[in-house]
Amino acid sequence: MAPTEVDHCISPKTLDFLIEAAGLHVQASTDKKTIVPEWCLDHQQPRPGKLLIKPIHEPAHRVIKLCGRDDSSWIRKNNRYYSGVRKPAPSVTSKRTGMAKNLSVAQYQRHLVHLMMRIFALRTGASPFTLILDDLNQGSKTLLDELFRRAMSRNINIVYLTFDQAVKPHPYIRHIPIYHDVTGDQVLAEIDRAMKDFHTSIVIVDSLHDLLNHKKVEMAALLNLVAVKYSSMLFGIWHQDVLPATAEADAYTPQTLDVIKYMATTIITCKSFAHMLAIKAAKERSLPEPTHGLLQGAEGIVQCLEANDIRGIVLEAEFRRKSGRPESGTYFLRPSRQSDYNAPLPGMFLGTLKQEFVTLLDLVPSYASKEVTDMVKAAAEEIQSTFDLGLTEKQKQARDGVVLPYYDAQKSMGDAGEGGRILYDMGSEDDFDEEEDEI
Amino acid sequence: MPPASRVPALLQPYVRLPNSDSILLVTSTLGASTNWLLIRFLCDALNPVRHDAGQKSDNSNNDVKVIFASWMRDWEFWKAEARKGGGLDLERLKRDKRFAFVDGTPGHFTLTSPDLTQLQETVKSALEYLNPSTSPTPPTTLLILDDPSLLLATVPSLTPSSLTSTILKLQALLSPSISTPPTSSPSQNAHAHAHIILSLPADDALLAPSAPTPQPLEISAHNILVKAAHMSARILSCRVLDTGVARDVSGVLRVTDNGGGRRAGGEGLLDFDDGGGDGAEGRTGREFLYKVGGDGGVRVFERGNGGE
Structure with missing residues (x-):
């Protein structure tokens, strides 16, 4: 297994410095490994067991266990109790010890x-x-x-x-x-x-x-x-x-x-x-x-x-x-x-x-x-309002039933092709001037 | 106009009594009283047409017997109200032994003190009057309690717990299936149920505890309403329109279902409602607007559908 980053966080250079600082005389010809103190050796050996972050191996398919019809771990068999000494329930202790692991x-x-x-x-x-x-x-x-x-x-x-x-x-x-x-x-x-x-x-x-x-x-x-x-x-x-009811006697x-x-x-x-x-x-x-x-x-x-x-x-x-x-x-x-x-x-x-x-x-x-x-x-x-802005079925029907003004003008457009005709009846007070309105 | 048509179609499913023993809660505010609603419950329960043309034949040979206990209003008031609003002749129904009134005024079954044991005794004697022990089948009974929270105000030592306990004791007294196990004679008791309708006020002045030291009565009034709401299968609350007074609307009726109906009759626990929980909305409550007319008639409609 390749050494991880954690193991290399102390570079060889730093190590040399540390060794000098510790007042150890290191000869160039001597192998470093033989004379460095024990605590230093730890840093040089890659140790696969001490990874801080473990890769998580998730099983690809979790097997889902379905409970059987007469599963003895589910049904409490012979639950009826007739006589004898009642023993306390066995205490369940966790098998896991030590600190909680990091979980995904x-x-x-x-x-x-x-x-x-x-x-x-x-x-x-x-x-x-x-x-x-x-x-x-x-x-x-x-x-x-x-x-x-x-x-x-x-x-x-x-x-x-x-x-x-x-x-x-x-x-x-x-x-x-x-x-x-x-x-x-x-x-x-x-x-x-x-x-x-x-x-x-x-x-x-x-x-x-x-x-x-x-x-x-x-x-x-x-x-x-x-x-x-x-x-x-x-x-x-x-x-x-x-x-809660308040009673003066038990105020404290x-x-x-x-x-x-x-x-x-x-x-x-x-x-x-x-x-x-x-x-x-x-x-x-x-x-x-x-x-x-x-x-x-x-x-x-x-x-x-x-x-x-x-x-x-x-x-x-x-x-x-x-x-x-x-x-x-x-x-x-x-x-x-x-x-x-x-x-x-x-x-x-x-x-x-x-x-x-x-x-x-x-x-x-x-x-x-x-x-x-x-x-x-x-x-x-949606706009917070006390009025209901939506339409009910009844209102929709009522709205569909409304006949708009000039509706027949729109309708006749398809039949006779006289689109754009203005439906206006001249009254007696209207003054129509031929010259002014000449097109 | 027969009493059946006095119940608006939208309201019909909510004033129909459930198919099992139940407690229903009806709440009012000062501006929106529930008298009209209680009358509609009476119409549905006492209406003979219902038993002939009902969707099932479950109540065909079982009359609904009604015991009406009122602390706020007297017999004359309810008699007039029922005639005006529901077209019911309570006097005649009383003679026919289908209706009994428990009241503070002398004449009928009378309460002379606010003692709860006396209430139990009186209801018991009213039940015996309606249903003599010679009758072969126990009837479905409906007990309407109009504002029992008044008792909390008159008797300071009374707690909400003892009042709700009394209500449950009354239900046990009325219901044949609670007092005797349903397995003993299922054929006889299958369709006879006991229903209690509780009418309580839900005004803020009575419910919201005043700061910093709430009064005991405020706490009692709050707790009795909350406890009753927890106990009941269906809650119908009337309140005034949130936006103020309108000429064509008397108030808002909110109906919420507590899912209590499933819980009865023994096998209810194992009746699975498969696929029922997949509703998109998931809500159980509905709201309507209502208008009580001067002639006692009531129109119930959905928001935005009124204005005729």
Whole structure:
């Protein structure tokens, strides 16, 4: 292998100077290599192993592994738990040691997608407490439905605590309605009961605000129960547009949201896809980000027109790794289709997931492609007016129906060839002078 | 004029009750009241023509029973409004046990205190009046709550959470599929649903917290609206025209869909909507202009299509 530039950054001339400066007597006849000190030898030998920038060998075709119908790594086999001692889940330690390597863009993107995939695959230890922040502009319903499906597909027990919905989403789900008159301790006991007979469960709280503020459940007690005792995943939904109640007694305690943000291992913020497009267009024109919905400030507007985009949901995620390293990415989750899942095994409601479809927002063609951006930009450049300058179908018809003046003059031009004839009837007050108007 | 034709064609799909248990939110501002809209909901629910000529036969043997609870306006007002705007004879519907009114004034099902448990009891007795236990099939019920946020102002200790909890409890009370699992008798309960229409004010004065120290009532009014909006499947908000007063426009109606309809009936989670997400626009909301006439009639039209 040829010596690289790095190895030649000390030229022989410099080396001689260095040797002289070091006070070494060098005889011209002697080979330099024999007498130079050891630290100098390093510079003379090309060392292929010490390249600072490594060439990246990308495989030409990545083999995409499709999940089988009865993939044992996907489905949690024998999830039912009957008796005995509950062992803590084996802790997963990273095999890689040392400093993080420099990654190419493609590798980095894959790494970020992988982080999110672990959350969506509900892997134990991926994130004990995931906080989901949503608002009226983009609810977390799409995300929640997807989590339900993944858990059903993986044969994982679902415990769903709800303040917002009286309707049970699916018979498989253990639905705990907490809008009834139950105390916080009863809620915890109910969760315990619902998780007892399964190895792996997920607990989804909708919403945390009510559970912590209304039922006065301690977040630490809940986390201790779900994440420590049953080593399962806790998902908490927080509606960002619910204002915190101000009480004078606890003026010095931090807000509940701040506390749980501190405790969360992953924070996912839901955004509307249409709004992300608008924000992108505004950024490219160096305009301030547009506001929507309740923030818009128009009286009487509760939800904006582009809320809950049906094309998919944008998730801004922040991962707090075990190592303490924070990482964040913006993802896109489209609504899942029947074809994303294999046929279910007997006894299950939903088959295994064929292939993960959570992706980075930058990789979504309809977000990244230039045509879309141009279209959004063009829409933003339209004259901002309260009047609709476009024409409706009815207006178009009305406009087509208008007969212009002198229309018959234009028409007769083709027939009789008397083009340019002025259609004017002389009135009594008109004074026509033959001499003046002589042609 | 039969009540069916009182509902403008553009509005028709949005006042039709969904095919599963649902909560719908209707918001008003001071300049744009929603009385006309609530009447249109009544027209659609109580109109017998709908069940004969409906697109499906799902409600053919199931009457919709309506319980109307109003904190702001009394029985006489709604009776007059329904006759004028919707051509409905509420007095007769009440005798036919299809309609019940919960009110603060004595005479019908009466609320004598702002206590929430009393509200539950009263709605329960109204339900028993409409649907005696002898009836073989549970009916589809519609509960309209006109401005329950008034309670927040009258009872300082009441929190928005307890109010929304009560609303969900009421839904559980009305819905046969929530109180009993749908698997037990699917044939009987399949087409009977419980719907709640919440009418709340969305004025800035009530919602925007004043700086620097917002009042508890402002926060409560804001939170009840936001929570209700999160809970509901469809939001219909009326507001005045952004550009000012116009002679031929009463206000703007914005309808947004929260996608809550999918979430019910047990199997909704696994009903995949293949290819539905490929829409070019992806938006779920629509806006119309409306004009309430002096005779109670309503014209609903799209922007730029009015002016006749």
